[in-house]
Amino acid sequence: MKYIITSAFVFFLFVNVFAQKKNETDLQIKINRIVKRMTLEEKIEMLHGNALFSSAGVPRLRIPELTCDDGPLGVREEIKRFDWASANWTTDSATFLPNGSAIAATWNPVLANKYGVVIGEEANARKKNIMLAPAFNICRMPLCGRTYEYYSEDPYLNSQLAIQSVKGIQSQHVAACIKHFAANNQELNRDSVNTIVDERALREIYLPAFKAAVQQGDAYAVMSAYNKVNGYWCSENDFLLNKVLKKEWGFKGVVMSDWSGVHHTVAAANNGLDIEMGSSGPYDEWYFAKPLLAAVKSGQVSVKTIDDKVRRILWLICHTSMSANHPEGSIATPAHTKSAYDIASESIVLLKNDANILPLNAGKIKSIAVIGDNATRTFALGGYGAGVKAKHEVTALEGIKSRFGNTASISFARGYRANYSANNTDAQNSGYDQPDQNLIDQAVALAKTTDIAILCIGSNREYESEGHDRKNLELPFGEQALVNAVSAANPNTIIVIMAGAPYDLNEIKKANHTIVWSWFNGSEAGNALADVLKGVVNPSGRMPFTFPVSLKDSPASALNTYPGKEMTADYKEGILVGYRWYDTKNINPLYCFGYGLSYTNFTYTDLATDKKTYKPEDKITVSLKVKNTGSVAGKEVVQLYISKVNSSVLRPAKELKAFKKMMIAPAKTAAVSININAGDLAYFDSKLSKWVVEPGQYRILAASSSKDIRQTVTINVK
């Protein structure tokens, strides 16, 4: 029987693969036929923008124009065809989805997929073929202004989320344009900086999520970054675009420039760029317009190269706007709101709960002071492309009122003034870090009268933004003074921090007993937060990056390589990014990668592997038991790190290789089984230019965070 089922399954797979191959061959035949009918001028028209967010089709052959829109936090509102002003539509209010680091904090690829589906459905409703999302550059430097758009400091966590976000978007026949390729890790000087990064660091840290999104997520589009990598602009980087992306990884889709990120015609055309977007001046004078036509005519760029670009665009169109059964799409539906809620509620990280105040006992609490500008602030807009015109956004105050308003009186005090605009000069923003004593006094007066104070601080979408980095890790707007004053006035003060990147929480961690980390958490942020405070949701978010004790502990600062000298940022730390740096150098972080508490506890036992010795092509099956020892159900994120014993080359102290998030009922034990490919224990040997699995012993660490190793098992690799 088993044999019959297995044979039937193998036959099914064979038929499926065969059908896919045949479809792909038929598609290529169709595309070749179209290309043959096109004039050179028509082809060139397709290779550059014809408006801010589109490129031309071929009306004569009924090839539609290619339309795109920004993400990643939702589908950006319609802007005018030729300028950045709002088109003032009434039908483009969208779902505001939790920001990238919030998605990463869920450690839940299923939710990344849900995110993608929402983006894809809303893109269809807006007739957009390409979504400029997801964005997942590595969090190398905690000050980077776009950290909140991106996922994590870890390439494996990044990869798992990137694959599923892409799959979710593309399940709706909308292309995901993964960005920004590659090593675009700071905003300061982003359009001029030359990133010097060795091949090993590129392969092990900066490229894996792009590779995974291409090979496992089948991403249809890639956006080249603004910066240079090793001397060449990313939009004309033969190594990145031709050698690695297109040849090695077999990428079949389109490479699109970042807006205004093209510098030369011939170099970009020959080195792998397919579409030029966002340049300035008349459209027919862009690098990939008349100058490209001239370059083809003079023989500097071959017709074969042009045809390859056109084929890629047609291939993308066939999978999106011209695909069979193309979905209609829908926008800001209740189902989308539910997805936004699900992601938000799993992203919130409980940092400290020493007084066991949380979850709040709604029956006993009669009055709550909600304090802080962030309690009433919305976070959908800001950050240029990452801004969303949200159909609705529940603030923290609204969420707390809806969850506690029936049983407690709830009052609000603003507490601080968020005097900072991303578009201001430093001089115009000066004083933004100063407390407002009047507002503090009002907050203290209120906090003295209530059972509980919930202090909502952090940053906002002006303070963290594309186009600039933060100057330091300090909490802005004089918030520390407010925290000190309110905490002294009310012993039951809960600190809620809303932000998208690491901050200096040293004082708060020392002095406050209850700390909750929320994010720019989307349309349902306030409801998700209130449900976590109330215990309707047991927090299960885990930090996707390290919070250093001090900025100078972080690799780029310690090695003085940020923002770089003479427009050159030398990534001297190589592969030691994030916890790989802190753990290898024995530097204690403030909050480590993977950290987050729950309202329950979990114990780990019985860690084992299916064998003791493996070959590099083997699969390692790791098993363990995880018990929920508390009285409420909760989700645990089991993290598996590997550590090479006596490595002959530099290896990080540990590297995440797998994780699994699961819900466990109180007093129940989950039997967990996780596979790691022995091949994934490899390091990249730059001299040999290949991945090498060094024979010998490896420790597998089963951990609840990168610093909380619960069990260890050692294996051998031959």
Ligand code: BGC
């Ligand atoms: C950003 C991209 C964005 C593009 C279009 C650029 O400044 O770097 O992420 O997609 O603008 O708005």
